[in-house]
Amino acid sequence: MLTFVTGNKNKFKEVSKILEGKIEIENQDIDAPEVQGSIEDVARAKCEYAARIVNGPTITEDTALCFNALNGLPGVYIKWFVKGIGLDGLNKLLVAFEDKSADAICTFAYTEGPNKPVHILQGVCSGKIVNPRGPPTFGWDSVFEPDEQQSDQPKTFAEMDPSEKNQISHRAKALKKLQDFLLK
Ligand SMILES: O=c1[nH]c(=O)c2ncn([C@@H]3O[C@H](COP(=O)(O)OP(=O)(O)OP(=O)(O)O)[C@@H](O)[C@H]3O)c2[nH]1
Numbered sequence: 001m002l003t004f005v006t007g008n009k010n011k012f013k014e015v016s017k018i019l020e021g022k023i024e025i026e027n028q029d030i031d032a033p034e035v036q037g038s039i040e041d042v043a044r045a046k047c048e049y050a051a052r053i054v055n056g057p058t059i060t061e062d063t064a065l066c067f068n069a070l071n072g073l074p075g076v077y078i079k080w081f082v083k084g085i086g087l088d089g090l091n092k093l094l095v096a097f098e099d100k101s102a103d104a105i106c107t108f109a110y111t112e113g114p115n116k117p118v119h120i121l122q123g124v125c126s127g128k129i130v131n132p133r134g135p136p137t138f139g140w141d142s143v144f145e146p147d148e149q150q151s152d153q154p155k156t157f158a159e160m161d162p163s164e165k166n167q168i169s170h171r172a173k174a175l176k177k178l179q180d181f182l183l184k
């Protein structure tokens with residue numbers, strides 16, 4: 001059994017749906033400390049910490065939202081930006097810039113257990129920051145409009161059916177790589 005350590009129920013729901021029984025996972029809610037540093041540094045430290053508690057095969061996931069006009073910030077600190085300034089605040093951060101583009105980056109970290117190597121698998125979904133549209137169910141979904149769209153009427157992640165988001169999202173792309181890695 002593979003343990004996905006996350007305190008975020010939405011993440012676990014999406015990952016379970018995308019994997020659809022291809023890989024069995026269980027959830028453990030451990031509040032792993034998140035260090036400062038690069039996306040990879042944060043992902044690696046979180047996974048190493050979680051694996052010590054799980055004491056077996058462990059995955060963790062870290063999501064960054066990187067504004068191009070701000071050279072990649074807020075990045076891995078997006079959670080604290082949303083908490084601190086809200087979705088409206090994210091839009092205000094970009095008022096002075098014409099460039100509203102952003103990359104949603106999902107980073108899975110996998111290890112067989114404590115003191116084993118940590119493997120990093122990443123997926124990127126490019127898009128832009130817009131005024132909130134759609135239900136505020138998951139983080140910043142309502143202000144992120146991915147470039148890849150299925151119709152002429154662009155939708156934010158929040159306006160998409162879960163199945164639509166799960167085909168194009170940063171998480172789906174990273175998970176595809178994780179699946180290929182684990183099944184090979
Ligand atoms: O609209 C969204 N669509 C997504 O697809 C998505 N994925 C993550 N997030 C949010 O971005 C921050 C990442 O921080 P994060 O990676 O540390 O997650 P977390 O602390 O919630 O869980 P975890 O660290 O226990 O796994 C948190 O605020 C998450 O709610 C998303 N918001």
Ligand SMILES: [Mg+2]
Pocket residue numbers: 034079
């Ligand atoms: Mg976290």
